[in-house]
């Protein structure tokens with residue numbers, strides 16, 4: 001453990017309401033660098049004027065960069081300057097600097113929290129800097145964001161947050177800016193996060209602007225998520241819970257590939273059985289590489305929402321032309337014509353297609369399910385490096401079950417018409433339903449992404465509908481709840497087509513869930529939510545081509 005006050009890390013969250021700023025986490029009592037005592041929640045910090053800063057001038061303070069803070073700073077710099085993804089840069093920087101487990105946790109919390117909370121922190125910093133933030137050197141601004149997150153949302157003693165952030169700036173930006181950083185962070189530390197929010201929001205009447213600052217989301221995303229709640233039949237009053245859920249670090253979910261993997265080792269190691277879908281568990285944290293089944297690839301990290309939609313696609317009834325009266329369109333109650341007693345016929349193996357497979361999370365689960373059901377899977381992905389990841393993901397599934405195609409999904413419908421029994425279109429989307437997973441993405445996305453992706457999403461769905469056999473089912477999935485990429489795509493593509501029927505996706509999800517009542521369905525499509533189901537906001541529509 002470093003001596004730099006990193007022992008007081010909170011959980012991997014963005015800014016939170018509440019004076020202590022921290023919730024959850026180990027919260028052990030400890031002594032800071034200056035010997036000050038912290039209680040179990042680290043609450044000696046955030047006391048405004050009472051806090052005992054060292055009176056040293058910045059030039060007399062720490063001159064070295066604490067490795068955990070340096071990692072966080074490098075992550076923020078790579079995200080801002082190189083358009084990097086934090087979740088890819090962070091592990092590489094942690095390895096490069098050889099951080100131990102605890103410092104790695106601190107660096108994760110600091111970098112993810114500072115990135116998620118950027119909107120709130122920038123609003124606070126703007127009150128503490130004597131010029132517009134965009135006139136600051138971007139590296140200084142990133143150092144200030146790191147300092148603000150420590151001061152306002154982590155259980156780091158204020159003096160350590162200041163001293164170490166100034167030390168970091170001296171080491172990596174230069175001596176000049178350290179006085180500015182010191183002065184600004186002192187101003188930031190004069191209030192708790194809740195006090196800052198009161199100050200910032202006291203004169204604000206616009207509810208969108210208020211939510212944007214309080215929950216650190218761009219205003220357009222606040223509006224988009226409100227619209228999404230309404231479109232999927234949920235009360236708009238849930239918006240605060242949804243925005244707050246985006247700021248919580250997601251628990252790592254595991255899936256044991258059916259028929260191939262086992263969760264025993266994970267459960268013995270402290271994982272908790274998943275409550276929503278069979279074969280899943282909530283990881284107890286730590287290095288998952290310690291689990292042999294994870295190393296083999298038979299147990300994988302996968303959001304429960306992804307597991308549910310993949311299982312629903314694999315389980316939904318195909319239209320074999322034999323109907324049970326009163327169950328038309330349910331997608332779950334029709335009998336399989338081939339399985340009637342006394343009339344058994346050799347059933348040809350089903351062919352499944354995962355049209356947008358990279359990096360292969362759902363393909364691995366579908367491959368395992370296909371093996372169990374005697375089906376085969378074609379996993380398609382146009383980007384060669386992602387197609388390689390799909391092969392790696394599928395490596396644990398016997399090779400005769402699957403094949404990876406590197407190509408454009410829009411061409412599959414014409415190249416392989418009416419060839420597949422089940423098709424998954426996990427369409428490229430804005431990812432507005434997975435903001436908690438990608439801390440920087442909310443600041444990177446723009447409303448234009450929604451309009452740009454629309455034509456591709458429609459073409460992929462049309463291609464899938466051309467590729468599916470009569471009686472077969474297409475699952476259209478996004479990790480976004482926005483109506484422009486969910487319900488609007490489905491209704492546009494289904495318009496004027498009497499050969500297609502929308503199955504009840506909510507019922508199909510219920511059927512593969514452990515609870516049997518997810519309450520995700522609305523007008524025959526289904527939407528999962530981080531604040532309701534603790535999953536990514538996955539959308540599912542199931543479209544069957546009439547036999």
Ligand SMILES: C[S@@+](CC[C@H](N)C(=O)[O-])C[C@H]1O[C@@H](n2cnc3c(N)ncnc32)[C@H](O)[C@@H]1O
Nearest residue numbers: 355356357358359360361362408409426427428
């Ligand atoms: C949401 S991701 C799929 C995630 C994947 N199903 C999984 O569970 O790991 C969308 C994928 O679609 C791919 N994609 C983009 N354009 C495509 C196209 N024209 N045809 C097929 N796939 C495409 C992207 O490269 C990306 O890998």
